[in-house]
Amino acid sequence: MKLYETLKGDMQSFNLVHPEKGVLKYFYYPDARTVLIFRLAQWFYQNKLSRPLSYLCTMLNDLIAGVWIGPRVQVGKGVAFAHARGLVVNPTAVIGKNCLILQRVTIGGPNVVIGDNVALYANATVVSNVRGRASLHIGDNVIIGAGSVVTKDIPSDSIVAGVPAKIMGQVVAGEDDWVAFAKNRLAKKTNTTEI
16 A cells, blocks of 8 residues: 555545635544544554554544544545544455545444445444345445445445435436535536636
8 A cells, every 4th residue: 555645545535525725624624634544554554563553543543533443444545534433344344445434334244345436424334244144245336325224235326225225216427426426516616606
C-alpha cells in the first residue's frame, strides 16, 4: 500500500462529502482524522516491525472516534467515514474503492466483501454469518439504506432497504451511485454560485 496515494484518494472522497473551502475542515470534521489514523494503522501493520503501533492506532481510533476498524481490514482508496461514530468492521472484511460509510454501521461476520462505490447509510448492518453462512458479497454501485440489515448477497447497481434488506430499486452506475451524486451536487453548487 502506498500511503500517500491512498490518502490522496481518501481526501478526494472526503472533499465530496465536505465540499466547503479551506484547510480548517480537515481539523474540524472527525472523518479526516479517522481515515488518517486507520491508514496509519494499516501502514504500520504491513511493516511487521511496527505492528504494535498499528494496534495502538486502532485503539486510538476507538478512543477518539468510537470507530473499531482494525489494520487487517482491506479497504480500497477513496473511503469516506462520514460522521463515523460507532463503526465496527470485522477484520476479515474487504471493502472496495470509493465507499461511503456513515455512523453506527456494522460490517460483521467473516468474509464480507463490499464492492466499489458502495454507500452504507446510518445504522446499516451487514452480517455474513447468519445460520452458518460464512460469507457475503455486496456488488458495485450499491446503496444500502439507513437501518437496513443485509444478510444475503446483493447484486451490483442495487438500492436495498429494510429488515431484512430487500432490493427496492436500481442504481444507474455513473449517475446515481454516491460518488456521481456528490460530484453532480458539487457541480450544481458551483454553477449556481457563478451566476
